[in-house]
Amino acid sequence: MPVPQPLPGVNAIVAVGSGKGGVGKTTLSVNLALALSKQGYKVGLLDGDVYGPNVPLMLGTSEQPKVSGEGQIEPINVHGLKVISVGFLNPGDKPLIWRGPMLHSIIRQFLGSVAWGELDYLIIDLPPGTGDVALSLIQTVPLTGSIVVSTPSDVALQDARKAIEMFRQMKVDIVGVVENMSYFVCPHCNHEVDIFSRGGAEKTAKEFNVAFLGNVELDPEIRKSGDTGSPAVLKGKDAPHAKSLFAFAKSVVERVQEIKASSPDNVIQIQ
Numbered sequence: 408m409p410v411p412q413p414l415p416g417v418n419a420i421v422a423v424g425s426g427k428g429g430v431g432k433t434t435l436s437v438n439l440a441l442a443l444s445k446q447g448y449k450v451g452l453l454d455g456d457v458y459g460p461n462v463p464l465m466l467g468t469s470e471q472p473k474v475s476g477e478g479q480i481e482p483i484n485v486h487g488l489k490v491i492s493v494g495f496l497n498p499g500d501k502p503l504i505w506r507g508p509m510l511h512s513i514i515r516q517f518l519g520s521v522a523w524g525e526l527d528y529l530i531i532d533l534p535p536g537t538g539d540v541a542l543s544l545i546q547t548v549p550l551t552g553s554i555v556v557s558t559p560s561d562v563a564l565q566d567a568r569k570a571i572e573m574f575r576q577m578k579v580d581i582v583g584v585v586e587n588m589s590y591f592v593c594p595h596c597n598h599e600v601d602i603f604s605r606g607g608a609e610k611t612a613k614e615f616n617v618a619f620l621g622n623v624e625l626d627p628e629i630r631k632s633g634d635t636g637s638p639a640v641l642k643g644k645d646a647p648h649a650k651s652l653f654a655f656a657k658s659v660v661e662r663v664q665e666i667k668a669s670s671p672d673n674v675i676q677i678q
Contacts, residue, residue: 411549414518416525417451419551419663421582422544424574426566428459428535431587432556434633435623435655436532437465439554442640442649442656444487448527451482453517454492455544456534463494467636471495479522486641491521514543528663536566545577552582552666554620554659559586559607567608571615582662583618584608585655588625620658623651 414420423436433456440452454462463469466485472495473481482489493513523529534540544550553574557567567584574581586608591600602625612619623629628648632639639646644653 411545411547412519414523414529414548417523417529418527419667420529420531420548421659421663422455422531422533422541422550422553422579423556424533424541424553424570425535425556425563426568426570427563430535430556430558430563431623432456432535433459433461433465433532434629434638435554435556435585435587435652436530437462437633438629438638438640438649438652439656439659440488440528440530441486441638442644442653443528443530443660445640445644446656446660449525450487451489451523451526451529452491453521453529453531454490454494455514455517455531455540457493457513457540458534460492460494462490462492462532465633465636465638466490469495475522478520480516480520482521482523486638489523489526491517514540515547518544518547541573542577545579550579551663552580554582555584555617556587557584557608557611558588559601559604561604561607563603564607564611567611568615571611571617580666581615581617582659582666583620584612584615585620585623585658587623589622591625618658618662620662621651621655623655626651 423432425432440450444450454460468485470483472483475481482491483495555567555570557563588603590605591602593600609619626648629639639649640652642649
């Protein structure tokens, strides 16, 4: 297996994955990256979901990246983020029909041939499942940790467990599990409705002895803001539709700091 090589200037690399599609993984990846940026961190966002690259839509841009004189790809700067996505290179509705080696190649390029510069965080939005892209990523760079996204439903949690086990088998630290679409607040009576059940992700986190990163509500405004290219966290941490997202980002920062503090690289060796 290839030896993962660090990205110069990048302090923490965090992958956001899920066992299945439709749990809002990209929405959380985009809002997490923006929430970190709004807190003063230098942040990059790599859209690794090559079959369904939705990051350009959620960030409201279709700009194409340029290549520098040194042959490096210049990431797109949008809302304070440095962003790269297959969606910038292959816009429109034409699908990418790629086999494993091609996926491995594009992931290596997005990591090693993009001019990321100095970053506090590089957030990587993985495709659903436990396939080639996740394996290529883990083989290419040393991940600081991974986030597993799930809804509270038993179907989603069954696949989230597989994602947790995949990262464990690949010796990747797990930042934690986040429960998306956790509850819905009725706009008329303010009553909370558990549409997909509730609490399943927290229970799963306890079963696997990993951190629980919080609940993100099922909010039509979060969906709408993503569809219109203006993610919810851009309205600030006090915006009612963004509070659960900023709380999630705060938990991620705390866990990443814990992981890095316990890393062998930070232990002084006395000869």
